[in-house]
Amino acid sequence: MSSVLKVTRYTGKLEFAPMSVRDVEEVVRVENDAYPFPWTRGNFLDSLANRYDAWVLRETDGRLAGYFLLMQAVDDVHLLNITVRPDLQGQGVGRVLLDKVCALAEAAGIYQILLEVRPSNQHAQGVYRHAGFQVIGTRKKYYPAAGTTREDAIVMQLQLGQAQA
Numbered sequence: 001m002s003s004v005l006k007v008t009r010y011t012g013k014l015e016f017a018p019m020s021v022r023d024v025e026e027v028v029r030v031e032n033d034a035y036p037f038p039w040t041r042g043n044f045l046d047s048l049a050n051r052y053d054a055w056v057l058r059e060t061d062g063r064l065a066g067y068f069l070l071m072q073a074v075d076d077v078h079l080l081n082i083t084v085r086p087d088l089q090g091q092g093v094g095r096v097l098l099d100k101v102c103a104l105a106e107a108a109g110i111y112q113i114l115l116e117v118r119p120s121n122q123h124a125q126g127v128y129r130h131a132g133f134q135v136i137g138t139r140k141k142y143y144p145a146a147g148t149t150r151e152d153a154i155v156m157q158l159q160l161g162q163a164q165a
């Protein structure tokens with residue numbers, strides 16, 4: 001007998017807004033819940049001060065559903081952080097965030113998106129592959145890990161304008 005994975009899709013309305021300093025406290029709370037090695041408040045404030053393209057996605061009741069931060073270069077957009085609130089993960093909210101990332105890149109005339117992901121983060125890799133990202137390399141000892149050890153990063157790239165999986 002085959003088992004069928006039941007997937008709950010998020011059916012509420014979601015709204016994007018640029019991330020501002022006022023959002024950071026709530027963003028950090030979600031970040032701390034979502035990662036074993038989270039970005040700090042200072043990392044978010046520095047990113048906003050550097051004018052990275054940062055967005056929050058909120059539910060109709062105002063709760064933060066997710067966020068992302070991008071660094072735009074001449075030929076590519078680097079996705080620095082993309083996060084869905086843990087209790088909403090696996091319901092299509094990450095796809096909403098990724099679609100916005102792609103729309104922003106295309107609006108800026110940029111057709112390549114790059115990101116790093118931990119080899120241990122199988123869910124995120126699956127989401128990225130499903131969106132059409134391909135592995136293009138690794139960065140050695142990129143991430144902090146247990147104790148004083150470091151974990152490599154897998155570098156993935158999405159060429160926009162190509163068929164999505």
Ligand SMILES: CC(C)(COP(=O)(O)OP(=O)(O)OC[C@H]1O[C@@H](n2cnc3c(N)ncnc32)[C@H](O)[C@@H]1OP(=O)(O)O)[C@@H](O)C(=O)NCCC(=O)NCCS
Pocket residue numbers: 034035082083084085088089090091092093094095096116117118121122123124125126127128130131
């Ligand atoms: C990674 C993250 C942003 C993805 O968001 P999410 O809401 O869980 O992902 P979604 O449910 O929107 O899934 C997106 C798509 O990938 C698909 N997908 C999910 N897991 C998959 C897998 N293992 N293999 C293939 N496709 C998969 C989904 O079916 C969905 O496709 P659809 O929109 O066509 O139905 C989110 O899980 C998260 O915040 N994780 C913790 C923080 C993190 O790891 N961030 C990334 C660091 S690199």
